[in-house]
Amino acid sequence: xxxxxxxxxxxxxxxxxxxxxxxxxxxxxxxxxxxxxxxxxxxxxxxxxxxxxxxxxxxxxxxxxxxxxxxxxxxxxxxxxxxxxxxxxxxxxxxxxxxxxxxxxxxxxxxxxxxxxxxxxxxxxxxxxxxxxxxxxxxxxxxxxxxxxxxxxxxxxxxxxxxxxxxxxxxxxxxxxxxxxxxxxxxxxxxxxxxxxxxxxxxxxxxxxxxxxxxxxxxxxxxxx
Numbered sequence: 384x385x386x387x388x389x390x391x392x393x394x395x396x397x398x399x400x401x402x403x404x405x406x407x408x409x410x411x412x413x414x415x416x417x418x419x420x421x422x423x424x425x426x427x428x429x430x431x432x433x434x435x436x437x438x439x440x441x442x443x444x445x446x447x448x449x450x451x452x453x454x455x456x457x458x459x460x461x462x463x464x465x466x467x468x469x470x471x472x473x474x475x476x477x478x479x480x481x482x483x484x485x486x487x488x489x490x491x492x493x494x495x496x497x498x499x500x501x502x503x504x505x506x507x508x509x510x511x512x513x514x515x516x517x518x519x520x521x522x523x524x525x526x527x528x529x530x531x532x533x534x535x536x537x538x539x540x541x542x543x544x545x546x547x548x549x550x551x552x553x554x555x556x557x558x559x560x561x562x563x564x565x566x567x568x569x570x571x572x573x574x575x576x577x578x579x580x581x582x583x584x585x586x587x588x589x590x591x592x593x594x595x596x597x598x599x600x601x602x603x604x605x606x607x608x
Contacts (some may be wrong), residue, residue, distance in 0.1 A: 389441050391453050392460060393421035393490040394527065396428060401593035402559045403525050403602060412522035415553055417511060418529040421449060423489040425505055426496035436505055436521075443508035446497045453490055457483070470566060472594045512544035516552040524553035531561045531569035531603070542571045543578055546605060550584055555606050559591060560599035567598070579605055 399405065399422065410433045416424055419437035428435045441449060464471075464479045476482045500506045509515050511529070526549060530542055549556040563569050576586045585606040594600070 389420075389452060390456050390460065391421045391441065391449060391490065393419075393423060393486060393493050395422070395485055395489040396424050398485075398489075398593065399424040399525070399527070402527060402591055403557045404589065404591050409523060413520070415516065415521040415524040417514070417524055417526045417549060419527070421453065421490040421493040422527070423492035423496075425500060426492045429496070429500070429505065436507060436516075437500075438507045438509040438514065438516075440508060440510045442497075442501065442506045446494050449497070450494055453487075453494075457487070470597055472597060474594060476595070512541055512548050514548055514552055518551055519554060521553040522555065524549045524556045526556070526558045528560070530558050531572060532564060534563045534569040534571050539571045539574055542575050546575055546579060547582075550579070550605055550607050555604065557602050557604050559593070559602040560596060561588065561601055561603050562596070562598045566596065572603070576603075583607075 394402075399416075403409075410428060410431065412434075414428070414433065414435045416422070416435060416437040418439055419425060420439050420441055422437075425435045425437045444452075461479060461483050464482065468479055476485060497506060507515065511526075526545075530537070530545055534542075546556065546558075549558075561569055561572050579586045587604050588601045589604050590600055591602050
């Protein structure tokens with residue numbers, strides 16, 4: 384993987400809480416954030432005393448390299464958000480400019496924490512569908528804005544392998560959103576749910592309070608039997 388192919392866009396701790404309906408009890412669990420990128424969830428949760436490990440292929444790069452890439456792609460991301468602003472709900476963020484401020488604040492929080500967190504093994508360079516973690520090493524695994532969202536780019540088999548892997552390393556898995564980039568329910572969702580259920584995994588859709596992409600109102604929850 385080359386850094387030039389990565390588009391870093393990090394979400395905040397509060398966004399994670401709303402996307403995954405994280406309770407105070409949840410935040411006391413052993414948590415894996417899969418595909419966290421430059422989100423501030425790990426940094427902010429760690430300050431609160433939570434035990435979080437994040438994994439993402441971007442963590443193989445140094446903080447200054449990630450910072451340069453963030454600065455390089457930010458104007459293009461903001462232009463695309465302005466062009467597609469009708470696909471989003473602006474009740475909480477208010478405007479594209481406010482979104483930019485929230486996301487940059489989150490990414491700066493990540494960058495300030497990254498070097499120390501990498502040394503502490505809180506940031507691990509890894510990616511689905513193969514994770515370097517032991518069976519049942521986590522109570523809760525969170526996967527944000529990768530599986531199902533990019534259904535046109537990631538095939539059904541990879542989705543299923545990835546969900547099985549997440550269920551291997553964590554007792555409970557939460558994935559948000561379950562719609563694709565076009566705002567429709569992922570074409571892989573039904574087959575993945577059917578396959579996991581047949582394997583004895585309890586799978587359900589649960590509403591979340593987070594509202595941004597239109598149609599993204601639920602998360603997928605999978606629990607190993």
